[in-house]
Amino acid sequence: MRKLRVADVVVAGLTAVILVVGAFVVFGQDAVPTHQNHVAATVTSAASGAGRTDSSDGYRLEPVEVPDRRGADLPVAFRIIGPDQRPATGFQLNMTKQLHFFVVRDDLSVYLHVHPEPDGDIWRTAVSLPGDGNYRMYAEFIPPSTARHPEPVVLGAPFEIPGDATKASLPTPSTETTTESGYRVAVQGGLTLPPSAPAKIRLAISEPGGARVESLEPHLGAYGHITAFHTEQLSTTHLHPVEMVGIPVLQGTLTFDVWFPKVGAHRLFLEFRHNGQLHTAALTFTVTDV
Numbered sequence: 001m002r003k004l005r006v007a008d009v010v011v012a013g014l015t016a017v018i019l020v021v022g023a024f025v026v027f028g029q030d031a032v033p034t035h036q037n038h039v040a041a042t043v044t045s046a047a048s049g050a051g052r053t054d055s056s057d058g059y060r061l062e063p064v065e066v067p068d069r070r071g072a073d074l075p076v077a078f079r080i081i082g083p084d085q086r087p088a089t090g091f092q093l094n095m096t097k098q099l100h101f102f103v104v105r106d107d108l109s110v111y112l113h114v115h116p117e118p119d120g121d122i123w124r125t126a127v128s129l130p131g132d133g134n135y136r137m138y139a140e141f142i143p144p145s146t147a148r149h150p151e152p153v154v155l156g157a158p159f160e161i162p163g164d165a166t167k168a169s170l171p172t173p174s175t176e177t178t179t180e181s182g183y184r185v186a187v188q189g190g191l192t193l194p195p196s197a198p199a200k201i202r203l204a205i206s207e208p209g210g211a212r213v214e215s216l217e218p219h220l221g222a223y224g225h226i227t228a229f230h231t232e233q234l235s236t237t238h239l240h241p242v243e244m245v246g247i248p249v250l251q252g253t254l255t256f257d258v259w260f261p262k263v264g265a266h267r268l269f270l271e272f273r274h275n276g277q278l279h280t281a282a283l284t285f286t287v288t289d290v
Contacts, residue, residue, distance in 0.1 A: 132163025
């Protein structure tokens, strides 16, 4: 038998390292937690079409205090009643927070994303609502008993601010939009998606001066968050990009793996952080089987 030389040992060692690294690249996504304490996700963090009812998976949303007028810093309070019929708190961390809370007006002209804190068995926060009309609130959380790769529970409930509200027209589908702060967000490859099939949304972000952003700052554990709402049913889908925090964002582009079950128009809200500030962009898109 031939004796192993030092060079043979070195080559064998390098080969083993390459195989291990290659295996991590190919299979490593399965080992990355997608919700609890995570920095990246390749699947939706909330089931597509969620939030249409106030109860799901044994949990129920019980409003305690909701706004009855427009204005700033309006208190909101609610309970999450668990399968044991007792108020539930102590949820798993989901993108750095125990509970995500969204409020939209029924014409999707208002979008809010805040994070209530528990006060005993009640969750409390405050929202600023600019006008009268019909609204819907959503509570998203991961139960403490959920297994690995959990999918959040999303509960929704309507509320109304009385007044002579005029429903705003839904903006037409567009492949680009501009935030209030002047950032341009453009869709790469179009934004007409198939129903009940995997697809991708790629969004390129440019600074107010026109240059592509060279880097993004983490926001709630990810480089971006999409919350999309079906314009008629007001069901919601919450998404995170495949680009992991800590890895440069190429050409200022974020990629989202999506799966929308319902045909129809949707309104998409993208949140991202740049230069120390949070920015929100909104786009209308269509899910169609044609």
